[in-house]
Amino acid sequence: MDELEFSQRIRLAIPSLDLYVGSRTQKQHVDDVCSDAIAIAWQKRHNIPQQSADATHDPLVPFLILTARNLIRNLERRLSTRNRNMKDLLPQDSPSAESVFLENSNLAQALKLMKPKDRELLLLLAWNELSIAEIARIMQMSKANVSVRLNRSRKRLSNILQELSQEGH
């Protein structure tokens, strides 16, 4: 594959990767995870399919997100073991995810109250605008499962937002 062409594909895919990683991990890790995912994509570029003419997304996007997801999972496992060493070091302003972006405090609060997996599903749909099939591949779930879980998550988020609104948040 032409390296310049792949380089261009990477550039176009980075915003989606950055968005996903920014919504999944603390901000001090975002650059590391993104750049590691990009480095892996370069190494595996011969195994990543080309974008077909009728596809909504370049397959590189779900590849990068899936890779980032695995990297984050590894990172979280390791960080959990280091929590006792780093609790002092984490500044108060190292929020994870959505709160960085969301000005709507009810929405930020509601997302915080969602199960992590449900939150991830919703954001992959709403922010990364991925298809059910792409989400299923990333989340390692069946398409049917993704659809059902998305529906439930959407309702749960709606209910939480309603409760927060009634509580006058």
Place this chain on the structure above:
Amino acid sequence: MDNNKLENTNDPIDLLKQAKPEETSDSRIEHLIQKSESKTSIRYRSPIGAKTKFALLTSPALIALLVVQGLNQYSSSPTLSLDLRGSMSPSLTNSLSSSSADCVIPNQRCNGGWIDWNYTVLPSVSSDSPDGPVYSLSRFGKEKELTKALAQELGIDQPISKEIEEAGVDSQTLFSAGSREDENVYVGYSRTSTNLSYINQAGKDWIRCQSDSYRSTEDCSSVTFENMPSESKAALYAQKLLKTIGLTASEDISNLKDGDYFIQVTKTESETIENHQQNMLTVSARMILNGEPTAGGIQFYWFKGSSKLFMIDGVIYKAEAKGAFRTLNAENSLVRLNKYVTLPSVREQFTPSQKSIEGMPWEQRKKFYDVALGKADPLSIDVTITRADKGLVTIYDAEGNAWVVPGIHYFDETGYLGSATSLNSEYIQMDKAKE
């Protein structure tokens, strides 16, 4: 986003779409591309100019070439060659504890050129430099058998499955038993290490259901809270688990030989896990080499509310002795302290010096963020070394291989300043431009 396609403005998906952050800027895309280039030995062509690339290759972020040509004391032939260029695994897995010139959070082992320490060594500090042992670390045992043994001991009666997981540039093969939704043990291996992990998903409910906000939205009625085991019972259980995979472990270090594991139990309160305050019981098992515990190892966790083990996480290795190597003395190794991208991991957390970033009051430490952000000039700090202990440290090469090598732990009168490898300079080729 195409808002016209949204049929229901009360749909939370609609709200999320409206709250979608702005597109990543071009400069940030460039930054991430450059950072990714620094993490792989692959130098791929990209539309950035040759000048930019030259700057990237010579930037402190890469402090690149450290080649250790080991010479054992009996031979002049090189027996080791450690290339730390683009060392990737440590940058991610130790992102909060290892050094990186562009790390976001300054800490004792992650300077990034924001602080200049001016060291003075007291005459009372030993100037001897005895030969020190070097060990290469590699995968331990047969992973499928380790998985089977661990699963059986943990009471997981499920078939073993195999999958490939991307983990850095080095993909990892995982053998696992159990369900990710319930209880799951796996033993993974990359080309360079054997990783153990176990998670009891029920434990997450113990943790979450102690949170008022979580309880208000999730059904916690079925969650039963139990007492954590005693420290001695936890240690015995960890020993038993390690024994099932062929490792000898003990709380008494005098009973252990090279390759055995030294066990320590700690009980802490108010740990933050998933934003909830927790009490935690941790059993740490660290491999003994040359009579001392090495860095890393395996941890076993119990949390308040759980009588059953919540999590295992760690890495096990087979160690191979490479011989004894000449070393630098404390004064001559000092130049390596707080200077290189890949600083060694050390076996335990010492009490930090008040002159180290970790030991400073938070108010003072915050000033380094200004330096890191370019709002202030690098700071100068005078330090007097009062003590230098010889020991072993762990470093990683560019391939992700781990090595245990001689090192020196430095102290001033208030505590620990950091550690440096002390392998003799004759074995090390350093990129002079980046020292």
